[in-house]
Amino acid sequence: MLIENAPPADGRPPKPRAKSGSAGSAAPAAPPSAKAPRTARGEKTLRKILTAALEEFGEYGFSDASIVGITRRAKVALGTFYTYFDSKEEVFQGLVRDMSAQVGEYVAPALSGAGDGLERERRALAAFLRFAAEHKQVYRIIDEAEFVDPEGFRTHYETIAERIAGRLAEAAANGELREDESPLAHEVIAWATMGANVFLGLRFAVWGSSDPEEVAAITSRLLRHGLGAK
Amino acid sequence: MLIENAPPADGRPPKPRAKSGSAGSAAPAAPPSAKAPRTARGEKTLRKILTAALEEFGEYGFSDASIVGITRRAKVALGTFYTYFDSKEEVFQGLVRDMSAQVGEYVAPALSGAGDGLERERRALAAFLRFAAEHKQVYRIIDEAEFVDPEGFRTHYETIAERIAGRLAEAAANGELREDESPLAHEVIAWATMGANVFLGLRFAVWGSSDPEEVAAITSRLLRHGLGAK
DNA sequence: TCGAAACATGAACCGGGTTTCAACTTTACA
């Protein structure tokens, strides 16, 4: 019986995992390791491929999506794909990092402006729900990253959780929050909040389409006052 | 041509989705459509295959998992697999339904006993976290169901959300909860709670291993009193 | 204008995993 991710009983060779391209947060698109385009034409083609990949992966999911499908959508030849990416995994990774950043950029503006910490959190959720409704493929891709690009997936959520925790700490320092002595508290609350947001997005933006403001308002009351009577 | 699941823009043939076996909640294991074993020997073999499949999928994920891998673990011949299942997708589906039920059964006992509604919810979360820690493969499989068996995935979470919402309604009827006039409120809160629980499981039980009671306690305070000062 | 580097093309290669199947073994039951 398995202990903790014990190595397989038999000697199955571990899957080579493509090393993550540095990518960083430079240009809008996410060019991979050492295959960045050197030309205006190349730049354009790369962007076409990334857009096509987003659609293809968003529609079919990773394994049913095909490179041919991507290049057909992008209206380039099959081989062109390999001018910019080493493998199917690699585009996917590029996409995950790109999309991850995009969510952040979309939500950021909601964080500035009037109101206390919890009010900012409310606006962040509303923004996130709007984003999810408008970009359902992105949602799917980030979810599937758990399996195709675990590192990217983890980084994505850890980053968000840290941001939330940071804001909580700030609000706490301002005396806006009830105190919770547990050292784990901030992190737990951050992950709880994030999980709530993600599932609300899935249910009320991707699957259904309720008013983001209303959903955010209800959740915000929950976060501020809790459910207990009195 | 299919109506639901609108066809892709181009003429790509829609993936045939195996019709879900009735399965129901009869025997412990989840036998598929019309291939249930008729013999003690068969029953045993089926169980071996299901156990092996759980390990294989849990370890490698759906697409990297292989039928050969499953049958090797189960110590049966490759062909035997097809005595019980029509395809790789079908075992996975069977597993999802099985695991979904298992989570429910594990958590159920925590719901009876002393305490008000929110206290029961706290115990449910603690139980869930224990389950997640002990069955990381299950966690992974249910997550991956979003892509391999969307219907099973959706059913799983809708069922849980309904249960939570039901308990909330009950607690509300008992006057235990602050009132929220919005008609959406119960459902939103149920999904928020569920999402929080799932992410807490991922972070503090699957990835990390914090004390379930502590995590549940923090979350419970959040749910009861909120974060607001005073 | 010219040449080298960047880019584009798509047929063919290739490997691996799913699924089939005909022969064989075990079980159930009269």
Added chain:
DNA sequence: TGTAAAGTTGAAACCCGGTTCATGTTTCGA
């Protein structure tokens, strides 16, 4: 004990999509 049904076997057919590569085209700086 006999035999039909249930179950088992694993080699091989089959399929399919990722990846390669030799050839042709475009870009761009000198």
